[in-house]
Amino acid sequence: MFCFQCQESAGGTGCTIKGVCGKPHDVANLQDLLIYVLKGISFLSIDARLPEVLEKRISVFIMDSLFATITNANFDRDVFIAKIREALALRADVRSHWDERHSGDDAALPDAAVWLADNEASFDAKAKQVGVLATTDPDIRSLRELLIYGLKGMAAYTYHAFHLNHSDAAIDLFMRRALASTLDDALTADDLVALVMETGKFGVEAMSLLDRANTGTYGHPEVTRVNIGVRDRPGILISGHDLKDLEELLRQTEGTGVDVYTHSEMLPAHYYPAFKKYEHFVGNYGNAWWQQTTEFAAFNGPVLMTTNCIVPPKSSYMDRIYTTGNTGYPGVRHIPEGPEGQPKDFSEIIARAKRCSPPTELENGEIVGGFAHHTVTGIADQVVDAVKTGAIKRFFVMAGCDGRMKSRNYYTEFAQELPGDTVILTAGCAKYKYNKLELGEIGGIPRVLDAGQCNDSYSLAVIALKLKEILGLEDINELPISYNIAWYEQKAVIVLLALLYLGVRNIHLGPTLPAFLSPNVANILVEKFGIGGITNVEDDMKMFLGA
Ligand code: FSO
Ligand code: SF4
Numbered sequence: 001m002f003c004f005q006c007q008e009s010a011g012g013t014g015c016t017i018k019g020v021c022g023k024p025h026d027v028a029n030l031q032d033l034l035i036y037v038l039k040g041i042s043f044l045s046i047d048a049r050l051p052e053v054l055e056k057r058i059s060v061f062i063m064d065s066l067f068a069t070i071t072n073a074n075f076d077r078d079v080f081i082a083k084i085r086e087a088l089a090l091r092a093d094v095r096s097h098w099d100e101r102h103s104g105d106d107a108a109l110p111d112a113a114v115w116l117a118d119n120e121a122s123f124d125a126k127a128k129q130v131g132v133l134a135t136t137d138p139d140i141r142s143l144r145e146l147l148i149y150g151l152k153g154m155a156a157y158t159y160h161a162f163h164l165n166h167s168d169a170a171i172d173l174f175m176r177r178a179l180a181s182t183l184d185d186a187l188t189a190d191d192l193v194a195l196v197m198e199t200g201k202f203g204v205e206a207m208s209l210l211d212r213a214n215t216g217t218y219g220h221p222e223v224t225r226v227n228i229g230v231r232d233r234p235g236i237l238i239s240g241h242d243l244k245d246l247e248e249l250l251r252q253t254e255g256t257g258v259d260v261y262t263h264s265e266m267l268p269a270h271y272y273p274a275f276k277k278y279e280h281f282v283g284n285y286g287n288a289w290w291q292q293t294t295e296f297a298a299f300n301g302p303v304l305m306t307t308n309c310i311v312p313p314k315s316s317y318m319d320r321i322y323t324t325g326n327t328g329y330p331g332v333r334h335i336p337e338g339p340e341g342q343p344k345d346f347s348e349i350i351a352r353a354k355r356c357s358p359p360t361e362l363e364n365g366e367i368v369g370g371f372a373h374h375t376v377t378g379i380a381d382q383v384v385d386a387v388k389t390g391a392i393k394r395f396f397v398m399a400g401c402d403g404r405m406k407s408r409n410y411y412t413e414f415a416q417e418l419p420g421d422t423v424i425l426t427a428g429c430a431k432y433k434y435n436k437l438e439l440g441e442i443g444g445i446p447r448v449l450d451a452g453q454c455n456d457s458y459s460l461a462v463i464a465l466k467l468k469e470i471l472g473l474e475d476i477n478e479l480p481i482s483y484n485i486a487w488y489e490q491k492a493v494i495v496l497l498a499l500l501y502l503g504v505r506n507i508h509l510g511p512t513l514p515a516f517l518s519p520n521v522a523n524i525l526v527e528k529f530g531i532g533g534i535t536n537v538e539d540d541m542k543m544f545l546g547a
Contacts, residue, residue, distance in 0.1 A: 001015065001016060001017075001018075001019075001025040001026075001028035001029050001032075001131070002014050002015070002016055002028075002131050002132050002133050003015045003019060003023065003028045003132070004132065004145075004514075004515040004516045005071060005145070005149050005152075005489070005490060005516065006021065006071040006488055006489045006490070007401075007403060007405075007487055007488045007489070007511070007512060007514070008020045008021065008403060008404065008405065008488070009515045012512055012515055013515050014132075014515055015028070021071055021072050021311075022075060022311065022312035023075055024075070024077070026077060026124060026127075027075060027076070027077050027080060028131075029124065029127035029128055029131060030077065030080035030081065030084065030123065030124070030127050031068075031069040031080060032127055032130055032131040032132065033080075033084055033123060033126055033127035033130055034065055034068075034069065034080055034083050034084050034087060035065070035066070035069060035148065035179075036112050036115075036130040037084060037087040037088060037091060037112065037115075038061075038062055038065055038066070038087065038179055039110075039112045039179045039180060039182060039183050040091055040110065040111075040112035040113035040114070040115070040183075041058060041061075041062070041087065041090055041091045041094055041113075041176075042062070042175070042176035042177070042179035042180040043109070043110055043112065043113050043179075043180040043183055044091065044094045044095055044098045044109075044113050045058055045094050045098075045176055046176060046177060046180055047098060047101065047102070048094060048097040048098040048100070048101060049097060049100070049101065050094065050097050051097075054093060054094065054097070055169075055172075057090060057093075058090065058094065058172075058176070059167070059169075059172035059175075060162065061086065061087070061090055062155070062172070062175055062176065062179070063155045063158050063159050063162065063172075063175070064083075064155075064159065064326060065083055065087065065155075066151055066152045066154075066155035066156075066175075067152065067155045067156045067159050067307075067326045068080070068083065068326040068328075069152060070152050070153075070156060070308050070489055070490050070491070071308060071309070071488070071489035071490065072289070072308040072309035072310050072311070072489065073307065073308040073309075073310070073326055073327050073328075074323075074326060074327055074328040074329075075310070075312070075328065075329045075330065076328035076329060076330050077330065078330070079328045081120055081123060084123055085118075088116065088117075088118075091113070095113070110183045112130075112183055132145055138518040138520075139189050139518050139520045139521055140187075140189060140192065141518070142516055142517055142518035142520075142521040143189060143192035143193065143195075143196060143521055144182040144192065145516045146196055146493070146514075146516060146517070146521070147178055147181070147182060147192065147195055147196055147199055148179075148182065149490040149493040149494075149516065150196065150199040150200070150203060150490070150493050150494045150497045151175055151178055151179065151199065151494075152490040152491075152493075152494075153203070153489075153490040153491040153492070153493050153494030153495070154171070154175065154199070154202060154203055154206045154494045155175065156241075156307065156490075156491055157206045157207055157209070157210045157455050157491070157494070158171055158172075158206050158209065158210070159325075159326065160210055160213065160214075160241060160242055160243070160244070160455070161206070161209045161210040161212075161213040163242070163244050164213035164214070164216075164217050164243075164244055165213070166209050166210070166212060166213035166216075167209075168205060168206075168209050170202075170205070171202050171205055171206055171209070174198065174199075174202045175202075178195055178198075178199060181195055189520075189521075193524060196497065197497075197500070197501060199494070199497050200494075200497035200498050200499075200500050200501030200502075201501045203494040203495070203497050203498035203501065204458070204461070204498045204501055204502065206494070207455050207457070207458035207494075207495075207498060208458060210455050210458075211373075211455070211456070211458050211459070214243055214272070215372075215374070217243070217244075217274070218243060218247070218272040218273065218274035218275065219272055219273035219274050220273070220372065220374035220375070221268065221271035221272055221369075221370040221371075221372040221374065221375060221451075221452060221456075222271060222272075222273060222370050222375065223271075223368065223369075223370045223371065223375055224270050224271045224276075224368065224369060224370040225366040225367070225368050226267065226270045226283055226284050226366060226367050226368070226369065227282060227283030227284070227365075227366055228283055228284055228285070228362075228363050228364065228365055228366065228367055228436075229283065229361055229363065229364035229365065230261070230282070230283075230285065230358060230359040230360075230361045230362075231259055231282055231358065232358050233257060233258065233259050233280075233358055234257070234258050234259070234300075234301050234353045234354060234355075234356045234357065234358055235258060235259040235260065235261050235282065235285075235299070235301045235353065235356075235358065235359050236249065236253065236258060236259070236260050236261070236301055236302050236303075236304060236349055236350070236353050237261050237262075237263050237285055237286075237296070237299050237301065237302070237303045237304070237359075238260060238261070238262060238263065238266050238303075238304045238306065239262075239263035239264050239265070239266055239289070239292070239303065239304070239305050239306065240264075240265060240266060240304075240305055240306030240307030240308065240325075240327070241265050241266070241306065241307045241453050241454075241455070242306035242307055242324075242325055243269055243272070245304070245306040245324060245325065245344065246260075246262075246266060246269050246275065246306070247274070247275070248343045248344055248346065249304065249346050249349075250275060250278045250280075250281055251343070252343070252346045252347070252350060253280060253346075253350055253353075254278065254280065256350055256354070257354070258280065258301075258350055258353045258354060259280045259281075259282045260278070260280055260281050260282065261282050261283055261284065261285040261299075261359065262283070262284045262285070263284070263285055263286050263292070263295070263303070264286070264287070264288050264289045264292070264309070264429055264432075265289070265307075265428070265429050265453050265454065266284075266306070267284045267367075267369070268369060268370075268450070268451075268452035268453050268456065270283070270284065270369070270370075271369055271370035271372070271452060284367070285299060285359060285362065286299075286362060287402075287432045288401075288402035288403075288429040288430075288432040288433075289308075289309035289310075289311065289402070289429060290309070290311065290402065290403055290404045292310075292311050293311055293313075293314050295362065296313070296314075296317045296321065297314060297316045297317050298359065298360040298362060299317075299359045299360070300356050300357040300358065300359050300360060301320065301352075301353045301356040301357075301358075301359060302320040302321070302322060302349045302352045302353050302356065303317065303320065303321045303322065304322050304323075304324060304335070304346070304349060305321065305322065305323045305324070305327045306324055306325055306327065307325060307326065307327060308327065308489065309429075309488075309489070310323070310327060310329055312329070313329065313332065318331065318332070320352055320356065322334070322335055322348075322349055323335070324336075324344060333348070335348075335349070363436075365436075367435050367436060367450075368446055368450075369435075369450035369451075369452070370450070370452075371425075371446075371449035371450055371451055371459075372451045372452055372456055372459040373451070373458075373459040373462035373463055373466070376449065376451075376459070376463045376466075377462070377463065377466045379445070380466055380467065380470055381470075382443070382444075382445070383445065383467070384467065384470050384471065386442060386443055386445065387467075387471070387480065390421070391421065391442050391443055392421060392422070392423055392442055392445070392480075393419070393421040393422060393480065394421075394422045394423075394480045394481070394482060394544075394545070395422070395423050395424075395425050395479075395480060395481045395482070396418060396422060396423070396424050396425065396481075396482050396483075396484055396544070397424075397425045397426075397460055397464075397481060397482070397483045397484070397485065398411065398414075398415065398424050398425070398426050398430060398431075398434070398484050398485065398486070399425070399426050399427040399428050399430055399451075399454065399457045399460060399485055399486075399495065400427075400428050400430040400454065400457075400485045400486040400487050400488070400492045400495065401428055401429050401430055401454065401486055401487055401488030401489060401491075401492050402429045402430050402431075402432050402433055402486065402488070403486070403488045403511075405511055407510075407511040407512075408433060408486065408511050409433075410510065410511060410534060410536070410537060411430065411433040411434065411484075411486055411510075412433045412434055412437070413537045414484065414537050414540065414541070415433065415434035415437060415439065415448070416434075416437060416439075417537050417538075417541055418439075418447075418541070419545070420440065420442075420447075421442065422447070423442065423445065423446075423447050423448075423449060424439070424447060424448045424449065425449050425451065425460050425463065425481075426448060426449065426450050426451065427450065427451040427452055427453065427454055427455075427456040427457045427459065427460055428453060428454030428456075428457065428491075428492070428495075429454070430485075430486045431448070431450050433486075434448060435448055435450060451463075454491050454492065454495060455491070455495075457495045457498070457499075458498070461498070461499065461502055461504075464476055464479060464481055464504075465502075467479055467481075475503070476502065476503050476504055477503070477504065477505045477506070482506075482508075482544045483499070483504060483506065483507040483508060484508045484510070484534070484540070484544065485507060485508065485509055485510075486509075486510055486511065487509055487510075487514070493514075496509065500529050505529055505530045506529075506530040506531075506532065507529070507530075507531055507532075508531075508532045508533065508534055508540070508544075509531060509532070509533060509534075510533055510534035511534065512533070513533050
């Protein structure tokens with residue numbers, strides 16, 4: 001195996017024996033093979049006239065498969081074997097249409113479009129040959145993978161939108177074009193840089209689509225105080241990003257005597273008006289994904305993982321953790337899709353909860369959030385006044401991810417050291433590094449404004465564009481906003497590419513720069529976009545504040 005798609009890759013270069021995340025080597029290889037077949041499907045689909053039903057099948061399959069290969073989403077070998085079989089069957093269907101317009105000669109096609117096998121041993125053998133290292137030029141490899149990781153993040157967001165009946169054929173077609181382009185040895189580094197930028201453009205579209213899906217279905221997030229304590233009834237803890245799963249769980253638990261708590265990236269669900277009517281929707285339990293092994297043990301009740309990030313479960317709670325959607329872990333019960341568009345059946349989890357003790361209290365009090373674009377643009381005049389009077393000197397976008405590395409304590413310290421006339425704009429699980437600090441307010445505006453999940457980084461871009469408009473600025477970079485972003489997995493990659501596409505310069509990315517950026521590609525990002533890393537709080541503070 002060779003995987004370097006996340007920030008915690010072994011030695012900062014790549015996992016080669018087993019993932020630091022816990023991904024076994026055979027699963028890593030099978031994920032590579034699945035992506036390889038997706039490239040073949042994409043290649044054939046671009047140049048074939050396909051019936052609408054097949055177009056749809058391809059789009060959904062690509063979206064699902066890319067999402068399943070994101071860091072910490074799915075560790076289940078059987079899932080990937082089944083997906084590879086399904087991919088080969090789908091590719092055969094696409095091929096039959098491709099043949100209608102072409103000579104049908106295999107020799108003219110890339111291997112990804114014709115390679116075939118029907119047993120696991122052959123899958124394992126092929127998987128070893130088609131991974132990241134199959135591209136030998138380090139810069140081309142780096143750009144191809146940057147592209148693929150951006151697509152993975154994009155797919156995660158379109159997946160959630162799709163399940164709320166929102167899709168965009170232009171995004172789906174771009175995904176295919178981008179996947180197929182990674183098979184084309186004639187493309188130069190410049191061509192690939194252009195495609196990476198286009199990925200950012202479609203990243204903005206994907207986040208906007210999901211924003212419309214979430215707000216159109218559940219209302220606009222409102223400023224909300226979220227309880228972080230517990231009650232004395234059994235509970236279910238729901239983690240991940242899927243609001244539809246949460247909605248179905250809340251409906252099915254109503255009146256059962258079982259409470260529902262959010263975990264990690266599900267926290268922002270509390271900001272949506274549609275979920276406020278549920279009296280048994282108690283609060284948020286715990287912190288960011290990486291602390292789950294201790295927090296899930298203490299929760300005492302069942303846990304539902306709707307998306308990444310799963311840490312390999314401890315035996316103490318292995319029998320009460322469940323996966324759904326694109327997540328999976330061997331030996332963990334998976335809740336399947338409901339039949340023919342019906343809701344998923346969570347009755348087994350609810351029955352399990354009733355046999356459990358209430359959660360052990362980890363902390364108590366409240367945290368505040370809900371500062372997505374609708375809320376903040378609603379108080380834009382107040383914000384602009386605060387900027388004009390100098391009450392707010394600078395905003396710091398500190399969105400992205402949290403993670404295990406001790407070096408991430410930098411972000412807590414950075415938030416603490418920021419002067420009192422600055423405001424943090426956050427989204428994603430990065431917030432857990434500072435969302436429980438007492439950082440105060442400026443004229444009634446909290447100094448940490450949480451927009452929501454990592455996909456709600458879109459809101460931060462909308463807010464920036466609105467401020468630019470009100471202040472009559474030419475360029476988004478003239479705003480008093482600095483970007484100090486923490487990344488971990490591929491959703492953060494698409495957020496980064498989206499910000500670059502929107503013209504944001506001088507983004508600082510930490511705690512380390514991606515291992516998949518070759519020195520030359522990293523240089524391109526530095527020269528074209530002013531991307532930088534982080535050093536230490538004191539020096540970075542001086543650099544950001546121009547002191
Ligand atoms: Fe975090 Fe995990 Fe939302 Fe990611 S929970 S790390 S960028 O999946 O998606 O912020
Ligand atoms: Fe390693 Fe990250 Fe890949 Fe897991 S996802 S195998 S930790 S690089």
